[in-house]
Amino acid sequence: MTDREKERAIRIALEAATWAPSVHNSQPWSFSITGDEIAVRADLERKLRYGDAMGRQQLISCGAALFNLIITLRCQGYEPVARILPDPDRPSLLATVRAGEPTDVDELTKALCDEVKRRRTHRAGFTDLPVPDRLVDGLVAQAAGEGARLTPVRSAVAVEVVAALTQAAQGVQSQDRVLNLEVIRWALPPGSSRTDGVPADAYPTEPARTTPYFPQRDYAWRHAWGNASDQSASTSSGVLTLLTTSGDTREEWIACGRALQRALLYASAHGVSAAFHTQALEMHHLREYLRQELCSGEYPQMIMRLGITFDDTTGIRRPLSDVLDA
Ligand SMILES: Cc1cc2nc3c(=O)[nH]c(=O)nc-3n(C[C@H](O)[C@H](O)[C@H](O)COP(=O)(O)O)c2cc1C
Incomplete structure (x- = not known):
């Protein structure tokens, strides 16, 4: 070559x-x-x-x-x-x-x-179509290949607990002025020409509530932003998964990112999408509770729901010239 x-x-x-x-x-x-x-x-x-x-x-x-x-x-x-x-x-x-x-x-x-x-973040419920167990096993293996542990949460009570923690975190964060200002910095109004941040068509205006309820981050913040797709038939929360690492070092965060992306691409190749709910991991005491009670002492790095959806959104990214140093 x-x-x-x-x-x-x-x-x-x-x-x-x-x-x-x-x-x-x-x-x-x-x-x-x-x-x-x-x-x-x-x-x-x-x-x-x-x-x-x-x-x-x-x-x-x-x-x-x-x-x-x-x-x-x-x-x-x-x-x-x-x-x-x-x-x-x-x-x-x-x-x-x-x-x-x-x-x-x-x-x-x-x-x-x-x-x-092609892979996109999903921000609503999923259809009732099941994610096959074999595929979940495949995702676990993909994440393990990069040094992180992906665990499907199979107990209904544990899923309820993670949903409740997500609701609590979202509730507290929505009252936090500084945190809201930070989210708003990255939330784009419809028609924005920016190439970073979360575009208004990357989430539905009215996502149907999942059962149990996993609230989305509020990127629209008091505006009627979002796409008008009909989400009323998609109320399944899908398969809840936790991505963890044995320690909490910078090296493990990087490994976790590699594992996350390897699992997301593998899921996408099999028609499965992921919704992220990392609000609770931004609050020390909630993250610590999750670590001790649901992650066998490992450090929770990502909370994701996996499922099947028929969305078709496009993403935005900065051009290479913006991210490549001379
Ligand atoms: C560390 C991390 C945390 C994230 N947390 C959330 C979250 O809590 N809620 C959410 O809707 N998306 C979350 N996302 C997804 C990003 O918002 C998404 O990757 C980004 O907007 C780009 O869109 P795309 O994934 O569709 O390309 C997270 C992604 C990463 C890597």
Whole structure:
């Protein structure tokens, strides 16, 4: 393969990285290229100072971008060589990834790559169509492959508890002026030309209540924003899952982001979507309760519902020129 082919593969992989999910679509990353090596950095200007003071969700988001980068390089025929947090003196340098030796591309890699742009966050209930147990087992294996544990919550009582914690967190947060201002910064009015933040057509104006009730974040905040899709037939909460790590270090947050994205792409390849409810994880005592009571002492990093939906929304991302440092 020529240098020019490698350069092209690196650009395709960088473009794919930008399509990762991120908290409030803040896209809190930047990249640079030196030869055949890509540096992935946390963009501290884009960290949620209030809702994510420790930068945990930022690093999960960047970990998801890193996974897209890695899988896409492999899909382009180059074995990625990644170093995580390679320089203790530069903490915002999260990883370097080199496009290494030529490699064969397997079917699963291709299938995951195909979903990078297609996958979307869902923000409503799901249809009653079941998510097969075999698929859930597959998701558990995908997450484990990156060093995180995905656990389906099978007990109805435990699902009720997580829903109640989500309601409590959403209720408290909706009264918090500073937190609301932070969410509003990332909530886009209809017709906005911004390429970051949550667009008004990324959630229904009136999502039907799921049973049990998992409230959405309030991106519309007192406006009648949202898409007009009829959600009345979609009230299933789907399969509740918790993504956890054994510790709570920066390295584990990045691994969790990789695991999250690998599982999301695998789900998407099988027609399954995910809805996120991370409100309770932003409140220390609720997160600690979850850790002790429902996560066997592991640290909860993501709360997700998985299910089947027929939405067809498009996403927005900043162009590569905005995220690529000279
Ligand atoms: C760490 C993290 C936390 C998130 N928390 C929520 C959440 O609580 N509610 C929600 O609706 N979406 C949540 N999301 C999804 C993002 O809002 C979504 O990825 C982003 O808006 C981009 O949209 P897309 O995933 O459809 O491309 C979260 C994503 C990440 C990575």
